Amino acid sequence: MIKKKRKHRKFTPEKEYILMTEDCKVFSGLEGGYPKFSENLDDAKPFIELSQTEILRLVYPFKLETIWL
Numbered sequence: 648m649i650k651k652k653r654k655h656r657k658f659t660p661e662k663e664y665i666l667m668t669e670d671c672k673v674f675s676g677l678e679g680g681y682p683k684f685s686e687n688l689d690d691a692k693p694f695i696e697l698s699q700t701e702i703l704r705l706v707y708p709f710k711l712e713t714i715w716l
Contacts, residue, residue: 663693666700667712674703674711682707 666674672684673691682703685691693716694700704711 661695662715663695664697664713664715665691665693666703667714669710669712 668684672686673688675683675685675687675690676692677683697713700711700713
């Protein structure tokens with residue numbers, strides 16, 4: 648009997664992105680229901696799907712840039 652080698656699926660993590668304002672502040676979460684932006688890049692909250700930020704883009708009055716990681 649010949650043994651077959653199992654093929655292992657390689658895990659490919661989904662691409663993440665962060666949101667950045669025109670003055671280089673990154674989205675770091677919500678505080679009291681309002682968007683909070685930080686100058687520290689380590690505080691950035693990564694997103695996976697573009698649909699996660701549609702409402703934030705509609706509510707926030709300034710332009711938000713998408714930066715893919």
